[in-house]
Amino acid sequence: MVRGILLAWIVVLSIAAASVHCEYYSTSTPYEPVRQKKTHLRFFLHDTLSGEKPTAVIVARANSTPKRNDPTPFGTTFAIDDPLTEGPELTSKVIGNAQGLYLSSSQDKNLTLVMYVDLGFTTGKFKGSSLSVFSRNPVTEANRELAVVGGRGKFRMARGFIKVKTSYLNTTNGDAVLEYKVTVVHP
Numbered sequence: 001m002v003r004g005i006l007l008a009w010i011v012v013l014s015i016a017a018a019s020v021h022c023e024y025y026s027t028s029t030p031y032e033p034v035r036q037k038k039t040h041l042r043f044f045l046h047d048t049l050s051g052e053k054p055t056a057v058i059v060a061r062a063n064s065t066p067k068r069n070d071p072t073p074f075g076t077t078f079a080i081d082d083p084l085t086e087g088p089e090l091t092s093k094v095i096g097n098a099q100g101l102y103l104s105s106s107q108d109k110n111l112t113l114v115m116y117v118d119l120g121f122t123t124g125k126f127k128g129s130s131l132s133v134f135s136r137n138p139v140t141e142a143n144r145e146l147a148v149v150g151g152r153g154k155f156r157m158a159r160g161f162i163k164v165k166t167s168y169l170n171t172t173n174g175d176a177v178l179e180y181k182v183t184v185v186h187p
């Protein structure tokens, strides 16, 4: 009997002790940022909407009549797996891929996309690492910029921007080659 009560007390006490430690958050401690490095990257992104094996496919679109000859009417959402290459030709060395979504987001005549894209690298020093892009992309502007909001692997907690230039664009079918010049700050 006495042993039973003792045992019950031990159970009660250990549950009480455990409940102190089972909040879903830790205590906050001072964060000392490490000295950051800056890295520049330059590559080309191939966004192919046409042909047998497109790298950008429509996954959603508005239930309205699109204008003729407009491959990207407002509201159209594409899923992409676009190769990234060293040079502007698709035959040049592949260094990674851009996977994610972009949305045609502008109601006026200037095409704007909002990009929700992960740029992953498959070769070299940054193999296995990737950059998170979440940004408006005003496609009709010659010198435009995307925001890099984070990253994985060597780019964990990265911040930066990408200067984008259109290297090739077919306005009929939407196929494009884009030059990406990345500036990124990371630990």
Ligand SMILES: *[C@@H]1O[C@H](CO)[C@@H](O)[C@H](O)[C@H]1NC(C)=O
Residues within 6 Å of the ligand: 108, 109, 110, 140, 141
């Ligand atoms: C569309 O783009 C042109 C050229 O960049 C610019 O002059 C014009 O103001 C833009 N229109 C709108 C509605 O943003």
Ligand SMILES: *[C@@H]1O[C@H](CO)[C@@H](O)[C@H](O)[C@H]1NC(C)=O
Residues within 6 Å of the ligand: 050, 170, 171, 172, 173
């Ligand atoms: C642009 O796309 C259209 C439609 O697919 C095609 O007929 C035309 O040849 C393309 N233009 C170039 C320069 O590749």
